Amino acid sequence: MAKKILVLEGDGVGKEVIKSAIKILEFIREKLKLKIELEYDYIGGECIDRFGVAIKEETIKKAKKYGIVLLGAVGGYKWEKSKVKPEEGLLKLRKEMGVYANIRPIHSFFNRNIDIVFVRELTGGIYFGKPRKRWIKNNRTFVIDTLKYSDKEIERVVRVAFEIARNRKKFLVSVDKANVLESSRLWREIVNKISEEYKDVKVEHHLVDSFAMNLILKPEYFDVVVTENLFGDILTDEAAVLVGSLGLLPSASLAFKKEKVIGLYEPIHGSAPDIAGKNIANPIGAILSVALMFKYSLKRDDIYELIYQAVQKTLEKGYKTFDLDKNNYLQTDKFTDKIIENMNVN
Incomplete structure (x- = not known):
């Protein structure tokens, strides 16, 4: 067929x-x-x-x-x-x-040292969260976007990243903003929990702002990177500079x-x-x-x-x-x- x-x-x-x-x-x-x-x-x-x-x-x-x-x-x-x-x-x-x-x-055809795989969560986070609205009150304009994740949504994409890392260099970097965002704190907790099932994979947690800098300064350091929807969207566009x-x-x-x-x-x-x-x-x-x-x-x-x-x-x-x-x-x-x-x- x-x-x-x-x-x-x-x-x-x-x-x-x-x-x-x-x-x-x-x-x-x-x-x-x-x-x-x-x-x-x-x-x-x-x-x-x-x-x-x-x-x-x-x-x-x-x-x-x-x-x-x-x-x-x-x-x-x-x-x-x-x-x-x-x-x-x-x-x-x-x-x-x-x-x-x-x-x-993120594979460079001009620099063999740059070969990164990003795994971005795609169907949750701030792009899909509700409520999302704009309103006017007392002549002022207000807006709200909602960043929402469940543990299941995070677990399934993190497992995909671990599987890819296991079949490459056994090194996974998880990118979040756990020093500020509650969603990122849950993200980090789940990555740590699942890492117990992948003892052969080394895991590091990076804050998104410092990661954005290091991605340009030392791209050869990274192999597999997992992150949430918004961060992944921005970081992979940034990574285009590398290739x-x-x-x-x-x-x-x-x-x-x-x-x-x-x-x-x-x-x-x-x-x-x-x-x-x-x-x-x-x-x-x-x-x-x-x-x-x-x-x-x-x-x-x-x-x-x-x-x-x-x-x-x-x-x-x-x-x-x-x-x-x-x-x-x-x-x-x-x-x-x-x-x-x-x-x-x-």
């Missing part, structure tokens, strides 16, 4: 980079005779324009049924004042799919259910409306998201390695995208073709 993948291109450069990712996927599918079927749908701003919502309920149902989603990016200037925000579709998709563990590899561009970084948002892995795969960059339609977006983050899809959802580590090695070889030969070298670069589609040329598919 063929595996079905739901493709949501989204907005802006999301469409361009997903086109490149699908080109890689279809090349591999043809060469290796893989049984994979693709189905396209809408999310974000274009979905708002067409249907008045950031994501349709039937799209959510398909995502949950297939369990594998490849996504581009959402948002743009056009919808800044829209009552319905494109990002609402992405947050709803993550929540409905239940993909609580966001895996973000050269946001456009290089993929992500896999996962939920582990017995033998099945539910996966939402997307580059970590945004829709970049300023360069959308110019054929200069970096497709590597999207292409490597396909690699992660093969690794986790399709259980094909060999294809994961194949794609990574092709990207590595392409960059080593001196080919660059616009964000890496504005004076000497290949356009998005041409760079994708070079990756295919450097792919050794038997």
